[in-house]
Amino acid sequence: MLTILLVLMTSAALAEGPAQWVWSGAVTSESAVVKAKVDRPSEARLVLGERTFAPTHVSHSGVVTFRLRELRPSTDYVYRVEVADSSSLEGRFRTFVTGPTSFRFVFGSCARTSSNSSVFETMESLDPLLFIHMGDFHYENIGSNNVADYRVAFDEVMESERQASLYRSTPIAYVWDDHDYGPNDADGTHPGKPAALSAYDETVPHYPLVRDEDENPTDLRQAFSVGRVRFVMTDVRSHRTPDSEPDGPDKTMLGESQREWFLDELEISARDHEVIVWVNVVPWITEAGSGHGWGRYDWERRVIADRIRKLGLVERLVMLSGDAHMVAIDDGTNSNFATQAVSGERGFPVVHAAPLDRYARHKGGPYSHGKAARRILFGLIQIQQFGLADISDDGDVVELRLTGRNKKGELLHGMSLRLRCRNGCEVVPEPEGVAAGAQ
Ligand SMILES: [Fe+2]
Structure with a gap:
């Protein structure tokens, strides 16, 4: 290189x-x-x-x-x-590099406003190429349509010495979740959406956004490439139908326009990339009709899963997720929601990495590798963890190692997934020793 x-x-x-x-x-x-x-x-x-x-x-x-x-x-x-x-x-x-390249990035979500946890120092010390922030950048739960309120929230986070240092040393790719977009569980009806979008546009360095006729961004959808890996980030808040609505074609997490963009993006990306990383911040693996994530948007989940299967991309896609305050890994055993999927047919791997600094909380599953979220003092003490991805590409094979880490950077027990990709990824076992808990 x-x-x-x-x-x-x-x-x-x-x-x-x-x-x-x-x-x-x-x-x-x-x-x-x-x-x-x-x-x-x-x-x-x-x-x-x-x-x-x-x-x-x-x-x-x-x-x-x-x-x-x-x-x-x-x-x-x-x-x-x-x-x-x-x-x-x-x-x-x-x-970045356009051809085959090896690189490392960190990913995670959910930090109490202006957290100065050492987890950010640890992430910086790993010298990642970028930090994929999957939302809950702060917990201000802003309900107003006042841009100034969002600006104050950004400034508060930037007052954290360790976060500010990480952001000075590591480029960000950030998409919000509910607490930094609006109030808890906020959706497309949030009255502060224009202010939230405007503050993001002005404050966050971001890839090009889709804009309306007045040049205002419509949501945070973004895509970019590092080597032969394509990152596609979707916004699950700006167009989301309220959770309480009945499931069906009129209920959406992404909105029709973003969903079509996403599906097109998958098809295009697959032509010249070996691996697609879908940054979808809310839990994918939740029972239909229930839970906090895609379970209540099962109709749309099936549309997406069917398209991924039809395009032959199940084995070339990896999902990164946040929201749930846990690290959890599924190797594809439980993630296939395609209509035509037969029993036991593998889906794409799903890796959750949270919370950066927040109370432990479990959501969704089951996950093949389980969940890591220590509940200290009945969950009253905040915990700090994140995801680390090491990618190597020799021009022939792309290898990914996705791991969950504690605030010292130590491997969370069992939270490691290795993929070997060449015209599709296969899960490969951990070398002995690593499986026993080493780094
Ligand atoms: Fe959160």
Whole structure:
């Protein structure tokens, strides 16, 4: 892998002064987006080696957006956001690769607002290429349609030293769940949806969003590639029919437009990618008609499962999930909801990774590898865990190892899944020793 180190990373220190926070995202092999909150946005600029960028967008709240282009693939970049001569913020990212590549990412969801848990330090220390945040970025449960309320929530999270440090060192790919979109179990009827979408658009570095005629995003659906792995993230809140509605063709988790986009995306992605990672933040494996996840949206779940089966993608897809405050792994034994599936027919693997810092809670299942969510003092003590994915690709075979980790980065017992993919993935057993609980 070609790596050109342009600038040596020093420390991504948060300076005192008018620059408050900075993070990156929307990374590709040749571009990235950096967003920063500063007090004097008209004086802000971004310095990247010899190049200087002016903001492409300045929000009323002082969030400046920098679109970095003409970057080199597989390159470590250190950027510095400067405000006049008084302060600066440093961050870093590595550009992606379009061909076969090996990389590591972390994933997880659910952290109490502005958590400063050491779990974020652990995630940063693993030096991931990116952090896939699967929602409940905060628990402000905002019910209003006031963008300012959402801005305050983002600022509160960024005040956490360890989270801010992680975000300066690791690009984010983030899609919300209920508590950071609106109140508990919020759906498409949430009156604050316009404010939530607007605040996300302005504050979060994201891949291109689908927009309406007024240029407002319609939801958070996004897709991007790292090497021969395609990531497809869906938004399960913006168009969701209330849980209480009867199941059927009129009931939806994704909304018709996003569902069609998703199904098309699967078909297109499969042509030039070996593996598709579907970031679906709510539990897939729940009994039809019940539970917190897809069980109450069984009609739509079957439509999606049928299409995945028809496209021959069951063995090329892996689902990452959050919401439930547990790590859980299913190797495909319990995840096949296709109408035509015969008894015992395998579905795609499902890996839950949560909570980053929140009370333990179990949802859905069964899961072939079980669930990991220690209930300390009857679940009254918050726990911290996350997912780690190591991908290696030699140009022939893509190997994935997906594991659940505690806040020290240690493997949660039994929470490991290995896949070997070449025109389809097969589950491969853990080497001896690892199965016994080693790293
Ligand atoms: Fe949560």
